[in-house]
Amino acid sequence: MEGVSRGTMRTLLLLWAALSSSGLLAAEVVDAREMVRAAMDHWRGTNSYSEMTMTIHRADWQRSMSMRAWSEGDQLSLVRVTAPKKDKGNGTLLKDRGMWSFSPKINRIIKIPSSMMSQGWMGSDFSNKDISKSTDILEQYEHSLSGQEQVDGHTVYIIEAIPHEDAPVVWGKEVLKIRDDFVLLEEQYWDQDGELVKVMRARDVVEMGGRMVARVLRMGKVDSKDEWTELTVTSIAFDLDLPSGIFTLSNLRNPRQ
Numbered sequence: 001m002e003g004v005s006r007g008t009m010r011t012l013l014l015l016w017a018a019l020s021s022s023g024l025l026a027a028e029v030v031d032a033r034e035m036v037r038a039a040m041d042h043w044r045g046t047n048s049y050s051e052m053t054m055t056i057h058r059a060d061w062q063r064s065m066s067m068r069a070w071s072e073g074d075q076l077s078l079v080r081v082t083a084p085k086k087d088k089g090n091g092t093l094l095k096d097r098g099m100w101s102f103s104p105k106i107n108r109i110i111k112i113p114s115s116m117m118s119q120g121w122m123g124s125d126f127s128n129k130d131i132s133k134s135t136d137i138l139e140q141y142e143h144s145l146s147g148q149e150q151v152d153g154h155t156v157y158i159i160e161a162i163p164h165e166d167a168p169v170v171w172g173k174e175v176l177k178i179r180d181d182f183v184l185l186e187e188q189y190w191d192q193d194g195e196l197v198k199v200m201r202a203r204d205v206v207e208m209g210g211r212m213v214a215r216v217l218r219m220g221k222v223d224s225k226d227e228w229t230e231l232t233v234t235s236i237a238f239d240l241d242l243p244s245g246i247f248t249l250s251n252l253r254n255p256r257q
Contacts, residue, residue: 032143032159035178040074040135042182042211045238047072052233056124059226065122074135076247080255081122090122093252094132101128102252109249118170125198125219125229137174140167146175155180171197179205183212196222209236 048071055064065087071077080091089104099112121131141161149156161174177186187200198221202214220228245251
């Protein structure tokens with residue numbers, strides 16, 4: 001459970017106690033919200049550094065970008081494009097619930113309003129919120145355990161997340177499938193009319209950085225099978241001594257890392 005925040009440690013110890021004593025996690029002891037938090041903490045760690053490739057696929061074209069990303073805690077993350085040359089330097093900073101983007105072409109930092117958090121990042125199927133590893137789902141949704149299933153020897157918990165009435169979100173609900181080792185296997189996005197719009201799925205779960213992670217994530221619209229975006233992690237490390245000044249607007253514009 002390396003990388004799990006202190007606030008959830010007690011809950012996770014109780015979960016693991018149930019796991020070790022019964023061979024699987026009894027549904028009645030699962031706190032759905034804490035399970036989602038554990039999955040977020042597992043992916044982010046206390047802090048993390050990763051290198052990734054994003055492939056955007058459409059019916060008549062495809063392009064790829066290389067990226068570097070840093071995160072710390074729940075409210076700090078930075079993603080920067082490193083290739084190809086025409087996209088190099090584009091970046092996104094999440095800090096204290098605010099988000100900013102930088103484009104070297106116009107040499108401007110732009111604050112992203114909450115109304116644009118669900119829009120596609122760099123023309124991809126991942127939203128600004130997705131790419132920044134935002135944990136807003138913990139605060140803006142009500143969570144409940146709706147079922148469980150067995151997949152490859154693991155218990156997978158199906159958690160339904162319904163947004164609060166005043167939450168600034170576009171989705172009617174989200175459904176998450178989280179493995180008993182806190183790997184997020186799937187996230188479904190449903191609209192206000194109860195129609196499934198898009199799905200993110202883990203396509204390759206492997207050990208990287210000392211823990212099991214989804215090496216490949218694919219996000220795609222349900223009604224557009226030829227349109228998807230795949231995020232492939234090439235390297236990742238957790239719980240590092242990150243240099244100071246990473247999560248600043250200055251570093252977003254003028255990279256020092």
